[in-house]
Amino acid sequence: MEYNHKKIEKKWQNYWDEKQTFKAVTGDKKEPYYILVEFPYPSGAGLHVGHVRSYTAQDALARMKRMQGYNVLYPMGWDAFGAPAEQYAIKNHIHPKDAVKENIKTFKGQMKDLGFSFDWSREFSTTDPEYYKWTQWQFLQFYKHGMAYKDTIPVNWCPTCKSVLSNEDAAGGVCERCGTEVVQKEKSQWMLRMSDYSEDLLKGLDDTNFADRVKLGQINWIGKSTGVELDVEIVGGGKFSIFTTCIETVYGITFFVIAPDGKLIKELMPRVKNKEEVNKYINETAKKSSMDRTELNKGKTGCKVEGIMAINPVNGMEVPIFLGDFVLGDYGTGAVMAVPSHDQRDFEYAVEHNLEMIQVIDGRDTTDSAFEKHDYLGKGCKLINSEEFTGLTVEDAKEAITEKLVNKGIARRVNNYKMRDWIFSRQRFWGEPIPMIYCEKCGWQPMDEKDLPLLLPDVAEYEPTEDGESPLANIKTWVNTTCPHCGGKAKRETDTMPNWAGSSWYFLRFMDAHNDKEFASMDAMKYWNRVDWYNGGMEHTARHLLYARFWVQFLYNIGLVPKKEMIWTRVSHGMVLGSNNEKMSKSKGNVINPDDIVKEFGADTLRIYEMFMGDYTQDAPWSTDSLKGCKRFIDKVIRLKDKVGSGEGYSKKLEPIIHKTIKKVENDLSTMAYNTAVSSLMILANSFDDEKSITKDEYHLLLTLLNPIAPHITEELNESLGFKPICESSWPKYDESKTIDSEIEIPVQLNGKVKATIKIALDSEENIVKEKAHSEVANLLEGKTIVKEIYVKNKIYNIVVK
RNA sequence: GCGAGUAUGCUGGAAUUGGCAGACAGGCAUGUUUGAGGGGCAUGUGCGUUAAAACGCGUAUGGGUUCAAGUCCCAUUACUCGCACCA
Numbered sequence: 001m002e003y004n005h006k007k008i009e010k011k012w013q014n015y016w017d018e019k020q021t022f023k024a025v026t027g028d029k030k031e032p033y034y035i036l037v038e039f040p041y042p043s044g045a046g047l048h049v050g051h052v053r054s055y056t057a058q059d060a061l062a063r064m065k066r067m068q069g070y071n072v073l074y075p076m077g078w079d080a081f082g083a084p085a086e087q088y089a090i091k092n093h094i095h096p097k098d099a100v101k102e103n104i105k106t107f108k109g110q111m112k113d114l115g116f117s118f119d120w121s122r123e124f125s126t127t128d129p130e131y132y133k134w135t136q137w138q139f140l141q142f143y144k145h146g147m148a149y150k151d152t153i154p155v156n157w158c159p160t161c162k163s164v165l166s167n168e169d170a171a172g173g174v175c176e177r178c179g180t181e182v183v184q185k186e187k188s189q190w191m192l193r194m195s196d197y198s199e200d201l202l203k204g205l206d207d208t209n210f211a212d213r214v215k216l217g218q219i220n221w222i223g224k225s226t227g228v229e230l231d232v233e234i235v236g237g238g239k240f241s242i243f244t245t246c247i248e249t250v251y252g253i254t255f256f257v258i259a260p261d262g263k264l265i266k267e268l269m270p271r272v273k274n275k276e277e278v279n280k281y282i283n284e285t286a287k288k289s290s291m292d293r294t295e296l297n298k299g300k301t302g303c304k305v306e307g308i309m310a311i312n313p314v315n316g317m318e319v320p321i322f323l324g325d326f327v328l329g330d331y332g333t334g335a336v337m338a339v340p341s342h343d344q345r346d347f348e349y350a351v352e353h354n355l356e357m358i359q360v361i362d363g364r365d366t367t368d369s370a371f372e373k374h375d376y377l378g379k380g381c382k383l384i385n386s387e388e389f390t391g392l393t394v395e396d397a398k399e400a401i402t403e404k405l406v407n408k409g410i411a412r413r414v415n416n417y418k419m420r421d422w423i424f425s426r427q428r429f430w431g432e433p434i435p436m437i438y439c440e441k442c443g444w445q446p447m448d449e450k451d452l453p454l455l456l457p458d459v460a461e462y463e464p465t466e467d468g469e470s471p472l473a474n475i476k477t478w479v480n481t482t483c484p485h486c487g488g489k490a491k492r493e494t495d496t497m498p499n500w501a502g503s504s505w506y507f508l509r510f511m512d513a514h515n516d517k518e519f520a521s522m523d524a525m526k527y528w529n530r531v532d533w534y535n536g537g538m539e540h541t542a543r544h545l546l547y548a549r550f551w552v553q554f555l556y557n558i559g560l561v562p563k564k565e566m567i568w569t570r571v572s573h574g575m576v577l578g579s580n581n582e583k584m585s586k587s588k589g590n591v592i593n594p595d596d597i598v599k600e601f602g603a604d605t606l607r608i609y610e611m612f613m614g615d616y617t618q619d620a621p622w623s624t625d626s627l628k629g630c631k632r633f634i635d636k637v638i639r640l641k642d643k644v645g646s647g648e649g650y651s652k653k654l655e656p657i658i659h660k661t662i663k664k665v666e667n668d669l670s671t672m673a674y675n676t677a678v679s680s681l682m683i684l685a686n687s688f689d690d691e692k693s694i695t696k697d698e699y700h701l702l703l704t705l706l707n708p709i710a711p712h713i714t715e716e717l718n719e720s721l722g723f724k725p726i727c728e729s730s731w732p733k734y735d736e737s738k739t740i741d742s743e744i745e746i747p748v749q750l751n752g753k754v755k756a757t758i759k760i761a762l763d764s765e766e767n768i769v770k771e772k773a774h775s776e777v778a779n780l781l782e783g784k785t786i787v788k789e790i791y792v793k794n795k796i797y798n799i800v801v802k
Numbered sequence: 803g804c805g806a807g808u809a810u811g812c813u814g815g816a817a818u819u820g821g822c823a824g825a826c827a828g829g830c831a832u833g834u835u836u837g838a839g840g841g842g843c844a845u846g847u848g849c850g851u852u853a854a855a856a857c858g859c860g861u862a863u864g865g866g867u868u869c870a871a872g873u874c875c876c877a878u879u880a881c882u883c884g885c886a887c888c889a
Binding site: 164541 | 803815822825826840842868869870882884885886887888889
């Protein structure tokens with residue numbers, strides 16, 4: 001048969017479209033199963049081969065699950081707000097919605113060409129007013145429940161581009177686009193009280209089945225640490241608080257370090273003697289990102305705050321205060337106690353600034369480096385130089401010191417979280433407008449819910465403002481409105497929402513995509529229950545997932561979703577790298593366009609290759625040679641059709657491998673082991689190829705198992721044998737008893753080295769195996785003394801000799 | 803810096819989770835089929851000594867546990883990803 005992949009693939013894609021094969025019906029009696037892939041940002045570059053990898057993987061799972069009798073929901077949509085579309089639109093003087101429309105068309109066409117079994121009837125874009133109406137509505141719920149507030153936050157600002165920059169775009173302190181030095185600018189921003197949910201987001205992980213590394217990512221992002229907040233008096237009046245997880249070292253304090261960007265230094269300023277030096281350091285710090293600041297080697301910078309001394313609350317010792325940029329103004333209390341003998345960063349700081357050190361935990365010399373907690377904890381180390389606590393173990397002292405300070409009323413046991421509130425404002429045009437109105441008389445007022453959606457204005461020209469406000473601020477007809485409270489003159493909020501907003505709840509919308517009464521009905525959400533399987537990139541496992549969980553937990557708390565955690569399993573896939581093992585990028589010239597591959601080799605070849613290329617959770621480089629190998633595999637499967645004879649059922653000889661392969665493929669597709677699923681199918685095809693002829697049923701089985709990965713060619717071959725379409729058939733069942741060999745080969749080892757293999761019946765008794773093993777290596781045992789023999793049932797026989 | 807991950811032939815990777823390292827592919831080589839090939843078939847291919855049998859070595863590096871280690875433990879190195887306005 002001639003393999004015209006273009007014709008075959010089009011034919012089956014049309015078949016699925018016409019029959020609506022993949023339409024998921026809410027309320028169907030079959031068991032629901034919700035498979036989700038991250039919906040893409042439809043960039044101008046078109047679909048990436050990396051998209052193809054994860055979409056194919058989940059497509060294979062979806063197709064198998066359907067055959068297994070589940071009501072599968074496998075939806076697709078578009079996450080289309082964002083800076084690139086806005087930049088493109090500004091440059092080309094068009095409205096971003098038109099650019100987005102074009103891009104979506106391209107992406108959708110590419111997805112159709114690849115034969116993904118998405119339920120297109122549920123498609124939407126986050127930029128559709130019908131969708132963002134509900135994103136805005138949900139923001140209003142946050143606001144009405146006290147979860148949204150305004151705060152002043154410093155942002156990276158490029159004076160040339162007149163644009164707020166991400167840390168990434170401001171890397172190294174210069175604007176990535178134009179090279180101008182970035183400055184920090186204070187801006188009033190909408191915030192969501194995500195930090196209120198720290199503990200719930202941590203606990204909620206127990207009700208999910210996320211991959212371990214995903215859970216770890218969430219846990220570390222939340223960054224819980226348990227410790228003590230301690231009040232510190234300032235000589236001559238005033239006080240501040242510090243947070244520490246190592247209160248046991250409190251007698252070792254020789255100085256305090258406070259954040260240059262914190263509120264404390266501002267308060268102290270009138271009493272500071274070296275104002276000029278202090279101000280200079282504060283200004284230098286303002287240029288650095290927090291990442292640059294916490295780097296260990298840069299942590300030694302700082303300056304002394306002259307004229308102000310603090311008092312160690314446990315022993316009354318007066319110690320100096322320093323500014324240090326490794327202390328962050330927005331984490332903990334913005335001030336730390338410094339114990340150079342027991343913290344390496346404090347140690348280096350003390351050396352640099354020539355400060356005193358006091359060792360308070362015994363166990364190691366501290367002249368050259370600090371004796372830190374990971375070295376002294378749990379080793380029975382005892383305190384020294386610590387008044388009544390001297391002699392106690394670290395663990396006992398931690399408790400005793402805390403207890404004493406808490407009783408004195410100068411300390412509190414607290415949990416600190418690294419996770420901060422969510423900065424929800426963006427000074428951009430292309431995002432969901434925040435539905436808030438500012439009135440001189442009434443302050444911030446939420447829009448009336450019935451007036452939603454608040455549409456973006458339909459203009460093609462918008463320039464950034466001089467002062468860093470959103471481009472929307474220039475569109476006066478849009479900005480000026482009336483106060484929903486008093487009816488007087490008022491202005492709209494001109495900032496828009498971050499890209500993360502729309503993607504924080506899209507999976508709920510898919511459950512009920514066209515509901516115009518609510519964002520999704522409770523009934524529909526209860527029916528689908530939750531996302532059973534969510535796949536996305538590793539780069540999203542910390543933030544997107546956390547934002548989405550936060551959003552859902554909030555909706556749950558106000559009674560709008562049925563579960564506190566709406567995502568059950570989350571897995572992440574590796575990137576497809578260029579053939580030179582580097583990330584694909586235009587500038588490196590190593591980009592592979594899936595369209596070209598589909599045209600030349602066909603979608604099925606590309607799909608098989610991307611499943612076969614390696615461990616799905618790891619990065620894998622592109623190889624066109626390897627791709628060709630997958631084409632050859634398809635050719636082989638096609639050729640096997642000529643071997644189909646008149647027989648029926650499974651032959652005795654092929655039966656074991658057939659049952660094993662069904663089991664293996666079924667297992668592998670549900671555990672992301674796609675590469676071994678393909679390899680086991682290759683093995684099956686090879687063993688068919690070794691036969692003179694195979695039965696129709698055997699061939700049909702191979703096609704069925706391969707169908708989830710290569711759906712077009714398998715349907716075509718299957719049809720030519722006269723079977724009904726695979727997509728309307730059921731998944732084959734394996735017989736466990738037929739997957740087990742009755743006779744097995746096991747190795748015989750001498751001192752751990754394999755010297756022979758013996759054939760034994762499955763589950764043989766040890767003495768039978770022993771006899772066989774001994775006779776097999778008899779010549780090697782001569783003149784040796786047997787010290788020990790180990791038999792691991794059905795695995796190995798090892799003889800230890802001297 | 804902090805957090806996470808990875809390291810196995812010439813290449814991508816496999817290894818039932820402590821039990822025969824290199825499955826399945828790619829590449830290369832040799833042979834074969836036909837006028838031809840991004841074709842089919844066959845054989846070989848971790849490294850070393852060797853005609854071969856056989857033996858020795860071998861899963862980033864250095865130690866350790868064990869009858870047995872790619873797999874477990876300790877230390878080290880290199881690379882990749884995330885770090886809050888890229889999506």
